[in-house]
Amino acid sequence: MRSMSNNGGSKIHGNLTERMDAFKERCRQAGLKVTPQRIAVFRTLIESNEHPSAEMVFRQVRKIFPNISMDTVNRTLLMLKEIGAAIVVPGLGGPKRFDGNIQPHHHLICMKCKKIIDFYHEPFDNIQVPQRVKRAFAVSRITVYLEGLCDKCRPKR
């Protein structure tokens, strides 16, 4: 059974070193410098499975890089989205939540505790967008978005 993630396990797909190397390469191809700050932010992001906000990444990355500034974290996260190394998870306002997992997947959002939970479901990856939409809009990403209450927040069964 394909599991819902958020299972405490790592979200990193493939070897960490490989992903870091691929990231460095992607920076170079985009004409961006590979700085220790960028490496630290990217690594923190892909090691997290809680769809962190800039603030959350900042707190975490500070542990190994005490002098990094919030701006740099913010700018780096936006840059990651720009070059396609991260996505911003759709949400209902509040701080942006980032995700280093760019594999096709979908999200549940708990309306109460704001937790974001990944789930994988191949049929959703292949849903067909109607022609009339494709004609009027260059679709780059399709996601199914579920609102509700997580196990902890919903009234007891």
Next chain:
Amino acid sequence: MRSMSNNGGSKIHGNLTERMDAFKERCRQAGLKVTPQRIAVFRTLIESNEHPSAEMVFRQVRKIFPNISMDTVNRTLLMLKEIGAAIVVPGLGGPKRFDGNIQPHHHLICMKCKKIIDFYHEPFDNIQVPQRVKRAFAVSRITVYLEGLCDKCRPKR
């Protein structure tokens, strides 16, 4: 053919007076007072088809209600969501965007100009969420969310 909306037409489903009456009734049932401000905000919202932010509603509603404050608009919009008379459109940060159309429908977001476009597609309304997800999460709303570039923003064909 089911059209994409945002066609300049009204988004109001059913008679305006009916919807206003239903709204008043819903307020009463929730123990909330029916104030002129609330009526003006709700009416502005359902007459808009651009998924307005609080700011956009504020500017519009001021035309007919010059003394209303931004707070009241904000509080009213959040209240509308609370009682189920409006939804917040999923997005990638920035100001919350509200929608007075609570019929099942889906959204395209232009990554460049941030325009939100509704589309209706019955197969998407009925997609089946896997059992394992339903068991762990009380799903209250299912939406398909498309990112891309709108006709105006995408490179010319």
Next chain:
DNA sequence: CTCTGTGCAAACACTTTGCAGCTAA
């Protein structure tokens, strides 16, 4: 060496909160 990236500080945008007076019921 050069030009981008960083850190700092300030500005900005959006949202939330506390409170005194007002008003729908």
Next chain:
DNA sequence: TTAGCTGCAAAGTGTTTGCACAGAG
């Protein structure tokens, strides 16, 4: 009458910008 609502003001949170120095290429 009175509980709830409004408007104002202030504070809070999250994000963006300008600039001088630092460091990757």
